[in-house]
Amino acid sequence: MTAVLYDIPGPKxxxxxxxxxxxxxxxxxxxxxxxxxxLIVTGQFDPRLWEWITYVNIQYILLGALGNTLAAFAVAxxxxxxxxxxxxxxxxxxxxxxxxxxxxxVELFRGVPLLxxxxxxxxxxxxxxxxxxxxxxxxxxxxxxxxxxxxxxVFRAGVRALPKGQAEAAYALGMRKxxxxxxxxxxxALRSMLPTILSQLVVVLKDTALGYxxxxxxxxxxxxxxxxxxxxxxxxxxxxxxxxxxxxAMCLILSGLSKxxxxxxxxxxxxxxxxxxxxxxxxLLA
Amino acid sequence: xxxxxxxxxLYANGFLGTIxxxxxxxxxxxxxxxxxxxxRVSPVPILRSFGTIYVNTIRNTPLTLVLFFFAFAYxxxxxxxxxxxxxxxxxxxxxxxxxxxxxxxxxINTVPVGQAEASRALGFTFGQTxxxxxxxxxIRSVVPPxxxxxxxxxxxxxxxxxxxxxxxGGIYANLSERGYNVFVGLLWVALGFLILVLPLTLLQRNxxxxxSTSR
Numbered sequence: 001m002t003a004v005l006y007d008i009p010g011p012k013x014x015x016x017x018x019x020x021x022x023x024x025x026x027x028x029x030x031x032x033x034x035x036x037x038x039l040i041v042t043g044q045f046d047p048r049l050w051e052w053i054t055y056v057n058i059q060y061i062l063l064g065a066l067g068n069t070l071a072a073f074a075v076a077x078x079x080x081x082x083x084x085x086x087x088x089x090x091x092x093x094x095x096x097x098x099x100x101x102x103x104x105x106v107e108l109f110r111g112v113p114l115l116x117x118x119x120x121x122x123x124x125x126x127x128x129x130x131x132x133x134x135x136x137x138x139x140x141x142x143x144x145x146x147x148x149x150x151x152x153x154v155f156r157a158g159v160r161a162l163p164k165g166q167a168e169a170a171y172a173l174g175m176r177k178x179x180x181x182x183x184x185x186x187x188x189a190l191r192s193m194l195p196t197i198l199s200q201l202v203v204v205l206k207d208t209a210l211g212y213x214x215x216x217x218x219x220x221x222x223x224x225x226x227x228x229x230x231x232x233x234x235x236x237x238x239x240x241x242x243x244x245x246x247x248x249a250m251c252l253i254l255s256g257l258s259k260x261x262x263x264x265x266x267x268x269x270x271x272x273x274x275x276x277x278x279x280x281x282x283x284l285l286a
Numbered sequence: 287x288x289x290x291x292x293x294x295x296l297y298a299n300g301f302l303g304t305i306x307x308x309x310x311x312x313x314x315x316x317x318x319x320x321x322x323x324x325x326r327v328s329p330v331p332i333l334r335s336f337g338t339i340y341v342n343t344i345r346n347t348p349l350t351l352v353l354f355f356f357a358f359a360y361x362x363x364x365x366x367x368x369x370x371x372x373x374x375x376x377x378x379x380x381x382x383x384x385x386x387x388x389x390x391x392x393x394i395n396t397v398p399v400g401q402a403e404a405s406r407a408l409g410f411t412f413g414q415t416x417x418x419x420x421x422x423x424x425i426r427s428v429v430p431p432x433x434x435x436x437x438x439x440x441x442x443x444x445x446x447x448x449x450x451x452x453x454x455g456g457i458y459a460n461l462s463e464r465g466y467n468v469f470v471g472l473l474w475v476a477l478g479f480l481i482l483v484l485p486l487t488l489l490q491r492n493x494x495x496x497x498s499t500s501r
Contacts, residue, residue, distance in 0.1 A: 005406075038364070116475055210348075220354055
């Protein structure tokens with residue numbers, strides 16, 4: 001589409017585009033240069049502030065924090081996939097007494113901010129009901145409820161997006177409801193949903209950072225801890241930069257995987273309804 | 287019920303903070319997002335790559351990290367002393383703009399190719415093609431996902447409460463100081479958000495119904 005928005009540039013347009021490019025680059029470079037300038041002026045590149053990277057103990061602390069982040073991510077990812085599968089099946093059910101409550105649950109947890117869910121689990125349940133939930137489980141369960149509900153919608157959209165003929169043909173062959181779902185609809189839907197599911201997992205990984213707010217010792221929490229250590233020179237900016245690189249790298253790997261899968265699926269002749277699922281994805285993953 | 291009525295002013299102030307934060311960030315992110323989308327489809331390759339780099343980086347950064355950066359690392363740069371509220375706004379705008387940009391760009395991609403070709407054949411420039419032909423049609427398919435981005439923004443404002451901005455997400459801390467039941471108090475906060483999301487959902491349905499038919 002983008003290529004048809006403008007003609008092949010003539011001499012005038014080429015000159016104009018070149019000017020725009022130069023001006024745009026200059027603005028971006030000016031902003032970057034200003035930030036770097038401020039970093040230099042305030043002495044943030046001072047070797048003393050970067051020394052902490054070389055301490056083995058601190059490397060272990062960061063590694064442990066990374067482990068905590070990944071542990072929360074892995075368990076939350078598996079649980080939210082299971083939650084999503086159960087409630088998607090519930091919403092697709094023909095029985096109103098199953099599908100109505102499932103709809104309410106999914107809509108409820110999708111509408112409440114994830115942080116409020118985590119607060120309810122961590123502060124609310126322990127102080128209000130007297131059941132202590134550790135910070136780890138508050139993060140994991142919060143992520144499960146929220147992302148599970150979003151995934152339930154993704155699964156449902158994936159099944160709905162398949163051509164009607166698929167289910168009709170399966171019923172005509174005499175298959176039962178469960179057989180139609182497990183043998184015909186799900187294998188096709190899962191194929192087309194895979195990129196969407198992976199990009200939702202990126203959201204799970206990103207949202208583990210919320211654990212910082214309830215003091216779950218993950219990456220960001222340790223960044224705050226190290227950044228306030230006086231004997232290291234309180235290098236919070238430096239630690240934040242390193243942690244940012246770690247987060248972005250992990251998420252880029254997952255996103256890259258999702259893009260790669262999408263490309264391979266598009267080429268495959270078996271792909272059905274990828275575009276339809278994608279349209280739904282735009283609505284859901286915002 | 288008591289938890290809500292005894293602390294009515296606390297809830298009112300909290301949700302007022304949420305709404306202020308939301309309105310400022312929503313307007314800011316829409317403006318920045320559309321500008322970015324413009325850069326991503328522009329005929330200037332270098333602007334396109336800047337847009338792509340920005341979107342890919344921000345979309346893969348946790349919002350908590352962005353706000354963390356503005357709350358703790360920004361003061362170290364000693365640029366200007368801005369209040370927590372405005373720093374949270376800047377963080378939310380920078381984060382949400384990347385999502386707005388992607389939605390607008392994919393909306394532009396849904397407009398049939400013939401529309402742009404026809405307007406070019408009529409001698410329209412890039413600016414005219416975009417503003418007179420492509421964008422008015424793209425907006426229609428963009429409204430539902432764009433509202434979703436804004437609903438996500440509304441929910442994301444709670445994260446600012448973790449960085450000392452007066453906001454609905456921070457109500458629980460005051461409640462527990464005053465000795466009220468935090469569990470019930472938080473359920474009221476959750477209900478408040480469901481109520482805030484409702485008008486946005488209705489607006490989305492309404493606009494969708496009105497505009498989807500006219501194409």
